[in-house]
Amino acid sequence: MRYGAVDVLHGVDLTARRGEVVALLGPNGAGKTTTIEILEGFRLPSAGTVRVLGSDPARGDERWRARLGVVLQSWRDHGKWRVRELLAHLGDFYAPYGTDRIPRPWPVDELLETVGLTAHAGSRVSRLSGGQRRRLDVAVGIVGRPELLFLDEPTVGFDPAARREFHELVHRLADLDETTIVLTTHDLAEAEKLADRILILAGGRIIAEGSPDQLARRVAGDAEVRWTRDGERYVHATPDATAFLRDLLREHGDRIGELEVRRASLEDAYLALVHEEETGIRTGRAERVWQQEADR
Amino acid sequence: MNPTTNALRAGLRRGVIELRATFTNGQDLWTYFFPTVVLLIAVFWMRGSTVPGTDFSLGARTLPSALGMGLLFGGLLGLANQLVIDREDGTLLRAKAIPDGMLGYLVGKIVLVSAVALIGVVIQLTPGLFFLDGLRLGDPGAWLTLAWVVPLGLVATLPLGAVIGSLIENPRNMGLVVMPIFGLIALSGIFYPINGLPGWLQGVAQVFPLYWLGLGMRSALLPGDLAAVELGGSWRHLETVGVLGAWAVLGLVLAPVVLRRMARRESGSRVAARRERAMQRVG
Structure with missing residues (x-):
């Protein structure tokens, strides 16, 4: 059209x-x-x-x-x-x-x-x-x-x-x-x-x-893990937060602090998209969320 | 039942329902009586004047002429107005969204607009019975003439109204049509005979339907000897049928094409866009 x-x-x-x-x-x-x-x-x-x-x-x-x-x-x-x-x-x-x-x-x-x-x-x-x-x-x-x-x-x-x-x-x-x-x-x-x-x-x-379920599962795949080690901040995005955390803690143990795991919800992903459309600032970030999942 | 017959009947019912609605609100009732008020004022100013060359009351000559003008207003402007409004509020799109809806819509509009025009004629005629002398209202011959002049007038004006209503998208542009019609009224001998105008202006007037609508109505309601002061000294029925018939044919050829084109382009976003503009006008 x-x-x-x-x-x-x-x-x-x-x-x-x-x-x-x-x-x-x-x-x-x-x-x-x-x-x-x-x-x-x-x-x-x-x-x-x-x-x-x-x-x-x-x-x-x-x-x-x-x-x-x-x-x-x-x-x-x-x-x-x-x-x-x-x-x-x-x-x-x-x-x-x-x-x-x-x-x-x-x-x-x-x-x-x-x-x-x-x-x-x-x-x-x-x-x-x-x-x-x-x-x-x-x-x-x-x-x-x-x-x-x-x-x-x-x-x-x-x-x-x-x-x-x-x-x-x-x-x-x-x-x-x-x-x-x-x-x-x-x-x-x-x-x-x-x-x-x-x-x-x-x-x-x-x-x-x-389906709503499929979409939710797709997006939920990407989780954001934040932590501090020796006073320094770290952020890491991973599809398998549990495995990543296991490794992280095994390696650094007590030196890890302020641990935070955020699963992107369908709503987050959609809101990011709407925000991009409405502000006209297309960073492509929102779209990439969907794209990554489609390629997986 | 055959869908087309079904839609024609539904259209007829539609016209009746919408006609009934015109009796129940002030704005529509005012539209019925407004022309009569204007006519009465005009006749009041003309009291004592006579048609040039006769001792016949000018007011009594004006009444049938104004009835002819009423047919033009009712048929042409009435239908055009309805189309413009119905496009703006989505009525037309609604018709398009249902099977055979456009056919039903059009039949309904024709019934409505014709009925309103006829009621207008009757309302304007009534005071004439009390205030004006010389009209042939008791003569069956008058009604016989009315019986062909009025339908022919509507057939000549309604399709033109459909064409104009389809071409105008913004209700404010209706003025583009109304202004030339006012010019035409002066030219067409509605309120005063045009015998005194230059020949070429008389010629121009006789190209358009308004002159003939007025003449046809005069021929029905005025005494036969007043024909002598018309152009050509006769009621010229043959020419009336010829010119009004030509406009009818032209309209009937153009209207389906223009209507179809307009309807094809109608969509929800167009209605929404028009609404947006209407809101800005109000705001």
């Missing part, structure tokens, strides 16, 4: 299986939204191949579109409509695309219940709070019972309770309805909680990919 002369995405490889939750994690400007917009068919890539549900999104027809759900970052539309009215109306469009396996659309009352908007069914959309509005956006995204759902920064502006409810909803969609979900977030904790697989994007590149 290219804006003018600047490539904003390079070699992004991404495959999602049915019922899988994939998180695109990265700081602002990493290329998350661009990636998701290409997948939604709202934007054309300058090069490369994209297949979504068996079709090129750029050429996806209405039948293809009916199998997708899209929740974008900011909606302010349909302010004069009432919640139930809007969901029923948008759901109508999906009716001809129902199948025996997937009846469409999702019945409105059930849907309102699912996203927790039953009490606001008669409210005007413009009167909803930020969190309610976002839940409505999600409801609109899933009213057609999508096989593949795109969520762009779905929980921005949620309070912790709303966030937890939303996470339960995502689990429900993925587990019970076998919905494949691709979501973007800049919140590592959210990605860890929701995703089967996390792709970390920075500067338009995927710099790491794996």
